[in-house]
Amino acid sequence: MAKGPNKEELSKLDYTLPSTEWMDTPVEFKPGTFCWGAKGKNLQTVEFPNARDWTPVEDDWKLPQEWEGTVLEAMADRLSKYRSFKLFMDICVRCGACADKCHFYIGSGDPKNMPVLRAELMRSVYRKYFTTPGKILGRLAGARELNVDVLKEWWYYFFQCTECRRCSVFCPYGIDQAEITMMGREFLNLLGLNTDWISGPVANCYMKGNHLGLEPHAIMNSIEGMIDDIETITGIRINPSFNRKGAEILFVTPSGDLFADPGTFTAMGYMMLFHELGLDYTWSTYASEGGNFGFFTSNEMAKRLNAKIYAEAKRLGVKYIIGGECGHMWRVLTQYMDTWNGPADFLEVPVSPITGTRFENSKSIKMIHVAEFTADLIKHGKLKLDPSRNDNLKLTYHDSCNVARGMGMMEEPRYIIKNVCNNFYEMPEDTIREKTFCCGSGTGLNASENMELRMRGGLPRANAVKYVHEKHGVNMLANICAIDRATLKASMEYWVPQVSVTGLHELVANALIMTGEKERETNLRGEPLPGKEGN
Amino acid sequence: MGTNLKNILSEKRPAILDRWVDHILDTYPSDTASFMRDKKSRFANPVGHSISAGVEGIFEALLQGIVQEQVSVFLDNIIRIRAIQDFTPSQAISFVFFLKKIIRDELAGEIRENSLADELMLLEDQIDSLGLLAFDIFMRCREKLYDIKANETRSMTFRLLQKANLICEKPGEEPDVPDSNSE
Numbered sequence: 001m002a003k004g005p006n007k008e009e010l011s012k013l014d015y016t017l018p019s020t021e022w023m024d025t026p027v028e029f030k031p032g033t034f035c036w037g038a039k040g041k042n043l044q045t046v047e048f049p050n051a052r053d054w055t056p057v058e059d060d061w062k063l064p065q066e067w068e069g070t071v072l073e074a075m076a077d078r079l080s081k082y083r084s085f086k087l088f089m090d091i092c093v094r095c096g097a098c099a100d101k102c103h104f105y106i107g108s109g110d111p112k113n114m115p116v117l118r119a120e121l122m123r124s125v126y127r128k129y130f131t132t133p134g135k136i137l138g139r140l141a142g143a144r145e146l147n148v149d150v151l152k153e154w155w156y157y158f159f160q161c162t163e164c165r166r167c168s169v170f171c172p173y174g175i176d177q178a179e180i181t182m183m184g185r186e187f188l189n190l191l192g193l194n195t196d197w198i199s200g201p202v203a204n205c206y207m208k209g210n211h212l213g214l215e216p217h218a219i220m221n222s223i224e225g226m227i228d229d230i231e232t233i234t235g236i237r238i239n240p241s242f243n244r245k246g247a248e249i250l251f252v253t254p255s256g257d258l259f260a261d262p263g264t265f266t267a268m269g270y271m272m273l274f275h276e277l278g279l280d281y282t283w284s285t286y287a288s289e290g291g292n293f294g295f296f297t298s299n300e301m302a303k304r305l306n307a308k309i310y311a312e313a314k315r316l317g318v319k320y321i322i323g324g325e326c327g328h329m330w331r332v333l334t335q336y337m338d339t340w341n342g343p344a345d346f347l348e349v350p351v352s353p354i355t356g357t358r359f360e361n362s363k364s365i366k367m368i369h370v371a372e373f374t375a376d377l378i379k380h381g382k383l384k385l386d387p388s389r390n391d392n393l394k395l396t397y398h399d400s401c402n403v404a405r406g407m408g409m410m411e412e413p414r415y416i417i418k419n420v421c422n423n424f425y426e427m428p429e430d431t432i433r434e435k436t437f438c439c440g441s442g443t444g445l446n447a448s449e450n451m452e453l454r455m456r457g458g459l460p461r462a463n464a465v466k467y468v469h470e471k472h473g474v475n476m477l478a479n480i481c482a483i484d485r486a487t488l489k490a491s492m493e494y495w496v497p498q499v500s501v502t503g504l505h506e507l508v509a510n511a512l513i514m515t516g517e518k519e520r521e522t523n524l525r526g527e528p529l530p531g532k533e534g535n
Numbered sequence: 536m537g538t539n540l541k542n543i544l545s546e547k548r549p550a551i552l553d554r555w556v557d558h559i560l561d562t563y564p565s566d567t568a569s570f571m572r573d574k575k576s577r578f579a580n581p582v583g584h585s586i587s588a589g590v591e592g593i594f595e596a597l598l599q600g601i602v603q604e605q606v607s608v609f610l611d612n613i614i615r616i617r618a619i620q621d622f623t624p625s626q627a628i629s630f631v632f633f634l635k636k637i638i639r640d641e642l643a644g645e646i647r648e649n650s651l652a653d654e655l656m657l658l659e660d661q662i663d664s665l666g667l668l669a670f671d672i673f674m675r676c677r678e679k680l681y682d683i684k685a686n687e688t689r690s691m692t693f694r695l696l697q698k699a700n701l702i703c704e705k706p707g708e709e710p711d712v713p714d715s716n717s718e
Contacts, residue, residue: 030621100570106581108620109567212694259694428578448687451680455619463581490683494676495615 022112023124023139026149027156029057032452034156035445037061038199043192045203046301050192056155061148063191068146071187072129078183079130085183088175089126092119098167098177103438104160107456115167115177118157122184125150155193158184160453162445163296164401164438181443186298194297197447201293205305210255210289216242219285222258226268233526235518238275240283243316247282248353250313253324253370254291254482257503263485265524266325266503270370273505276514277354277377281322287312290329291482295336296444303340306332310341313366320350321367325503327400327481328442330369330407338365355380369403371480374508375412378419384513389523390421391530393476395507396468397426398461398488399436400481410434413480413504420511425472431464439479441487454487455494462495469496480504540654541598543645544638548594554637555590559613559630562622582616586630589613593631597661603668610665611672618676628669635662 034056043051050064064070079086098115100106105113112118120142127134127143134143144150163178188194194202201211208215214222220242231237241247253270257263274281287308294301313321323333338344347366350359357376359368377383397417403409410433417424431437440457468474477488477499488501510523521532544551560568560583571583592609596602610631617627638658639646646655 032619033621100574100579105567106579107616109563109571109582110621111564111566114566260690430576431578448684448691451684452619455680459581459616460578464578467578490687493683494619494679 022117023144027153029152029156031449033160033450034453035159035195035197035447035450038192038194038196042196042199042203043194046199046206046304048192048194048199049190052192054192056152061152061193063148063151067151067191070190071146071151074187074190075126075183076130078186079126082179084176084179088119088180089123089130091173092116092123092175093173095172097170097172098175101167101170103162103164103166103440103460104453104457107440107459108453112153112157113160115161118161119175119177119180121150121153121157122180151188151191151193154184155188158188159195159445160457162401162438162440162442162457164442165405166401166435166438169405169434182299185296189298189301195444195447198293198296198444201444202297202301202305205289205293208288209284209286209308211291211293212255212259214255214258214288216285219255219258219283219288222264223267223271223283226264226271229524229526230268230272233520233522233524234272234514236272236275236514236516238271240271240274241281242283242285244282245316247280247316248319249279249281250287250316250318250321251281251283251324252287252290252309252321254326254329255289256291256482256486257324258288260486262489262500262502262506262525263482265506265509266485268524269503269505269507269509270324272509272512272514273374273383276383276512279353282316282318284312284316290323290326290333292329292332293444295328295332302332302336306337307341309333309337309367310344310347313344314346319348320362321347322350322373323367323369325370325480325482325505327402327483329402329482330409331402333367334365334407337367352376354382369409369412369480371409371412371416371504374505375415378416383508385420385508385511386513387420387422387511389510389520389529390507391423392523392527393421393502393507394423394425394472394474395421395476395478396465396474397424397432398439398465398477398479398484399432400479400484401436401438401442403480404432404436405434408434413478416504416508417478420507425468425474427464427468431460437461437464439481439484439487440491442483446483446487451490454490458487458491458495461488462491465492465499466496469499475499477501478504478507538645538649538651540642540646540651540658543642543649543651544594544598544658547641551634551637551641552587552590552594554641555594555630555634556587558633558637559586559590562626562630585612585616590630593665594634597658597665601661601665606665607668607672610669611676614669614672615676618673619680624670624673628666628673631662631666631669635659 037054037056040051040053052062054062094116102113102115124142124144125146127141128145133141158181161181163181165176165178168174168176204213205211227238257267292302292305294305344366349363350368355376362368395417397414426432437460439461441454465477475498485501485503492499492501506524520529522528560571571580574580577584589609589612593606596606
């Protein structure tokens with residue numbers, strides 16, 4: 001049996017990192033910090049190269065012959081195609097403004113999680129093969145060769161970035177680390193090096209329209225279960241339609257809302273609101289996913305998965321699309337869909353049938369976020385609301401990175417919350433709005449096997465929640481992102497177990513006074529409403 | 536003020552706490568240690584803040600007499616972080632024992648001059664008991680982490696069965712693995 005250190009030895013242990021330079025310190029794959037490797041069958045489904053089963057901890061990653069050439073060719077191609085990528089490789093002056101802004105660096109203390117150094121993992125290779133000083137001077141010019149150790153380091157750290165873009169807010173040049181991570185993942189995917197947690201949903205989505213691989217009957221069953229619950233709580237039977245041609249609006253939401261709490265309560269919220277408005281909308285069992293794990297894989301894969309949304313809108317002949325509460329979905333749909341799958345010239349500029357508001361901001365993509373739709377309803381006094389039904393809650397609001405920092409939607413959710421809840425407390429200024437901290441598990445890092453990593457990345461956000469919990473007694477964390485609803489639940493359980501997680505429209509539906517409803521005894525979770533605890 | 540050990544500890548409190556924090560931060564890579572030392576905002580630097588606030592609370596408890604529930608909060612704030620960082624279990628909780636050496640170094644002269652060796656032994660016993668408490672807290676954190684993993688995997692399996700129409704209960708009725716943080 002190995003001899004353990006005695007007390008004296010233990011108190012003198014040296015915890016400093018090895019003295020080798022960062023370039024010469026290969027990654028050690030420690031359990032809890034990485035996701036399982038992609039399975040061959042899932043890569044095969046989307047016709048990705050080098051489809052085979054592999055394991056990150058094994059020495060042999062079963063790489064294809066001449067893999068270095070594949071990566072370098074792809075790098076040359078993207079450098080010529082994307083001016084931004086070329087700039088981000090060239091213009092960093094290593095000022096360090098980004099270094100301590102990353103939630104993974106703050107939570108892990110691992111210097112390779114500083115955005116500047118994470119980018120340097122790729123820049124060093126770029127210099128070696130694409131710049132004259134790098135070719136001639138090598139290491140002196142901060143250049144290094146691409147080899148298996150470097151590739152493994154890329155894989156490890158580009159799957160330790162959630163593309164949240166907080167660092168880019170602080171970069172004086174506006175270097176977008178998310179784009180560097182995207183490129184890194186795109187190159188890795190050319191060698192069959194995705195994670196299982198991303199490639200599984202991608203294959204599911206490609207074959208069945210959603211990440212969970214739900215077939216039409218499963219989607220309808222799930223929604224019918226929610227309808228039963230709504231009837232029990234409100235006495236009102238809702239009859240949503242599926243794949244209905246001629247509906248005015250197509251509603252698309254992340255499939256996570258259909259199968260996992262607390263997302264299911266959010267989905268019940270959408271349906272109650274739409275029913276009360278008498279909205280002419282339809283669900284689709286084909287365009288049954290708003291999220292896009294292809295976005296965490298490669299540009300091309302994201303485009304392929306997203307194509308179904310406009311295709312379904314065209315097939316059904318709707319006028320426009322409403323999107324449910326989702327983070328990266330909103331950024332993808334707003335910033336990418338038009339150029340990938342557009343123009344959506346068969347759709348109309350969204351006009352709220354209730355208020356007449358014309359959403360000029362969506363003139364091009366013809367799709368609006370449910371939060372702006374609902375905020376507009378409240379602004380025009382179209383909803384009867386009883387916020388006291390949420391009086392058991394002391395709320396704070398987490399700005400999802402893609403919706404807030406990415407798309408600037410910061411006021412609408414807050415406006416809604418203030419109208420449906422009486423107790424709302426903001427987290428400290430540097431942790432919200434455009435400076436919001438990531439949940440720590442976005443971009444497909446929400447697997448279970450990397451839980452230590454998720455908790456490290458989730459620490460800065462949870463730390464701010466803990467502060468408002470201790471100061472104001474906050475017990476509920478609201479957000480408008482399906483990944484947040486899934487991952488913040490775990491983060492809160494570990495860091496601040498007194499705080500639960502909710503979507504926005506769960507709160508709306510609890511406060512919404514519906515025409516013909518019975519006296520409600522419980523909220524959507526089946527818990528007694530404030531004042532009804534003794535019943 | 537008499538020359539008992541606790542009075543001397545009180546007087547030297549800032550120096551001892553500074554060294555203790557420094558020693559703990561030195562368990563991180565040097566770049567990170569400087570960031571954690573320099574950045575004062577508790578929101579921009581939650582690890583550094585939890586460590587400095589935590590050691591103050593623990594030190595105060597040693598001076599005032601340890602009340603387990605109170606000191607556990609400060610230990611927990613530090614250990615909950617180190618339990619998910621890149622440390623072995625012994626490294627994660629070793630910071631408690633750093634204090635022994637710091638006190639011996641910092642107070643060597645005073646202890647000799649005032650014959651406080653007996654009091655020092657008693658204090659070190661208390662630090663040892665904090666070490667044991669730290670071990671319990673570390674284990675609770677790790678067990679919590681495994682509960683969260685297990686519950687996520689369970690509910691995913693449950694959803695797969697439900698999707699295949701092999702079971703029909705609602706997800707909300709599925710009992711979670713019992714909570715290991717029972718405090």
